[in-house]
Amino acid sequence: MVIPLYNEEDNVLPLHEAVTSVLHTLGRPFEIVYVDDGSTDHTLARLMEARRLEPSMRIVKLRRNFGQTAAMAAGFEAARGEVIVTLDGDLQNDPEDIPVLLRKLDEGYGLVCGWRKDRKDKLLSRKIPSRIANRMIGSITGVRIHDYGCTLKAMRASIMKGMHLYSDMHRFLPAISRMAGGRVAEVVVRHHPRRHGTSKYGLGRTSKVLFDLMAIKMIVSFVSRPSHWFGLLSLPFLVLSIVVLGLGFSGLSSGGLRSEGVTVIYSSISVLLFFVFIHFLAAGLLAELILRTGDFRPNELLSHQAKERP
Amino acid sequence: MSESRTTPRRAPGPPIDISVVVTISGTDEVDLGGILSAVSRELAREGRSCEFVFVDDGVGPAIDAELAELTATGARVKIVRFHQRFGEAVALTAGFEQSEGAVIVTTAPYLQVGADEFNKLLAKIDEGYDYVSGWRHQRVDPFLNRLQSRTFNLLVRLVTRVKLHDLNCALRAMRRQVLDEISLYGDLYRFLPILADRHGFKVTEVSVKHREEKGKIGFFGFGVYVRRFLDMLTMLFLTKFTKRPLRFFGLLGSFFFVLGVGINAYLTLVKVIAGDSLADRPLLILGVLLMVMGIQLISIGLLGEIIIFTHAKDIKEHRVEGIIEEDDDEDGTDDEEDREEEGDDPPREDGGHPEQDEERGSEGAGLARGRSGSRKGTRGREGREAGNPGRR
Numbered sequence: 057m058v059i060p061l062y063n064e065e066d067n068v069l070p071l072h073e074a075v076t077s078v079l080h081t082l083g084r085p086f087e088i089v090y091v092d093d094g095s096t097d098h099t100l101a102r103l104m105e106a107r108r109l110e111p112s113m114r115i116v117k118l119r120r121n122f123g124q125t126a127a128m129a130a131g132f133e134a135a136r137g138e139v140i141v142t143l144d145g146d147l148q149n150d151p152e153d154i155p156v157l158l159r160k161l162d163e164g165y166g167l168v169c170g171w172r173k174d175r176k177d178k179l180l181s182r183k184i185p186s187r188i189a190n191r192m193i194g195s196i197t198g199v200r201i202h203d204y205g206c207t208l209k210a211m212r213a214s215i216m217k218g219m220h221l222y223s224d225m226h227r228f229l230p231a232i233s234r235m236a237g238g239r240v241a242e243v244v245v246r247h248h249p250r251r252h253g254t255s256k257y258g259l260g261r262t263s264k265v266l267f268d269l270m271a272i273k274m275i276v277s278f279v280s281r282p283s284h285w286f287g288l289l290s291l292p293f294l295v296l297s298i299v300v301l302g303l304g305f306s307g308l309s310s311g312g313l314r315s316e317g318v319t320v321i322y323s324s325i326s327v328l329l330f331f332v333f334i335h336f337l338a339a340g341l342l343a344e345l346i347l348r349t350g351d352f353r354p355n356e357l358l359s360h361q362a363k364e365r366p
Numbered sequence: 367m368s369e370s371r372t373t374p375r376r377a378p379g380p381p382i383d384i385s386v387v388v389t390i391s392g393t394d395e396v397d398l399g400g401i402l403s404a405v406s407r408e409l410a411r412e413g414r415s416c417e418f419v420f421v422d423d424g425v426g427p428a429i430d431a432e433l434a435e436l437t438a439t440g441a442r443v444k445i446v447r448f449h450q451r452f453g454e455a456v457a458l459t460a461g462f463e464q465s466e467g468a469v470i471v472t473t474a475p476y477l478q479v480g481a482d483e484f485n486k487l488l489a490k491i492d493e494g495y496d497y498v499s500g501w502r503h504q505r506v507d508p509f510l511n512r513l514q515s516r517t518f519n520l521l522v523r524l525v526t527r528v529k530l531h532d533l534n535c536a537l538r539a540m541r542r543q544v545l546d547e548i549s550l551y552g553d554l555y556r557f558l559p560i561l562a563d564r565h566g567f568k569v570t571e572v573s574v575k576h577r578e579e580k581g582k583i584g585f586f587g588f589g590v591y592v593r594r595f596l597d598m599l600t601m602l603f604l605t606k607f608t609k610r611p612l613r614f615f616g617l618l619g620s621f622f623f624v625l626g627v628g629i630n631a632y633l634t635l636v637k638v639i640a641g642d643s644l645a646d647r648p649l650l651i652l653g654v655l656l657m658v659m660g661i662q663l664i665s666i667g668l669l670g671e672i673i674i675f676t677h678a679k680d681i682k683e684h685r686v687e688g689i690i691e692e693d694d695d696e697d698g699t700d701d702e703e704d705r706e707e708e709g710d711d712p713p714r715e716d717g718g719h720p721e722q723d724e725e726r727g728s729e730g731a732g733l734a735r736g737r738s739g740s741r742k743g744t745r746g747r748e749g750r751e752a753g754n755p756g757r758r
Binding site: 346 | 566667668672
């Protein structure tokens, strides 16, 4: 169980009670890792209070507020279970749904997401943008689930340990997990309106999400052979360059003084497009180089999992 | 390698609270004996033990006599000497490596500020800050220098939004773990407080009274300004977009791309409606060039994303202050536990443990004091850390 918290002092104790009671009914050994993401209120004090009753609980305290993804990554690092369940600290998800997720996970999935089918949030500022974003992320990354934003997720630790989350990557967890070889499923979960505290999300992340999406698309689809990806990207420019050059020459052959200008401009544009083509090819080669020297090995990750799951 | 001679480590004496690191890069401006006596007197007044590390950054025989004098005083002095000039960052790093204190203070090789100011900085460290920067008040250097320095600091403040007023002040105090985490290179030592802030350390500044300023007066070379500017650009990038290069390059690239598309769309419109020939419109080339530039910037961003993605393990974003867990009654056991937890970089996270101890302490004493309690007991922390310097 990994629960990131940021300034949720009123929610800590009810949350903790709900979570422990659910986990106890499961009859499996468990641990709870709370991540205090540099809270400025009494979140930590409340956690310490809860800890007196539940000594198996662990608290990871971050030096300052680093954001949800970082908090989760810290939680993943600290977690020792085979299955990791993440849950938001705001009580909007119901811990009662955890067993449902776990059952689904046991069917052989690598990651099970919650789907807040009946969301209790403001329509205009939260639900609609989120729906659009989900559609987009779904169609671009190819993992079609309905609710990317839901924090209630259950996943196999073996998948997450090989990945290193950073900067808002939690949104793309399903896509990443599929890249790492885990099948993704979703389960409808309940959703409650916020009772305490304030939401830490808002609009104004659109451009960021767009660029992140572009990056994740590239990473997910062609991470093993980036030169292919860049190569594909470069081809249209080569074609365009040849076409423009042809246009220029055809202008020249039709004769006339004015067409000399045509030739100059067309051929320079053609050369420019050719530059783009070369640039992409070079970028692809560079990317290959980077990938070879980096420590991300998708193949190793897969074989590692294959060993684990006979 | 670069160090020609290092004074041998002394036999373990009493633990050291403070290491004063002094880098020397020129002959005309040194007053090492003055620093040694004044600072050690001031620190001793507050009951702090200290050592001095002098780094000779390629000055050579000119200061032989002075250094020999220092070792003769009997104070705890270490000397690092370079064959040639390697620059401030390398010199400081070498000094840090030789130092043993839990808190490290750097200073100019002469009494730039009164020696009593050292205690002011250290008091802030005791309050719980991790990095304290000096802020020279009532500066005595010429107007031109002040103006340049002020402009520089203002720009850095605007760019990084870290509220510090005197980055160029040589007087700074920091906890050892700040330097364990942040590696210095090039000119980045200047921005150490900003990097520290990004790593989640508590950074503050203290105004100190400026005594004298030796060193260059007037305009620096053109290259210096260019380098400062590039440094600032680096800082902007490092503080804002390290983890997401595509957000930076993508935004910039799409701006150019959209501009180029706009120009070309306009030209197409003109051609379709007015029937003008595109051939005598050099604007067409500008439009295409802008689009090309946009595409290139975006693809650089994509390359950056690949770099980050493949190296995400090394550039961990979050900094764990401590992990509080079950069997943590004895120090020994939980040190092991934490090692296991953050196996990928054990020395870095060392700083977490003392804080953790405090939390535990306050927890035992009563929960309401959980937050306020985390400030006190820093002296104890220093003592503890200095007690086993071998742990690095």
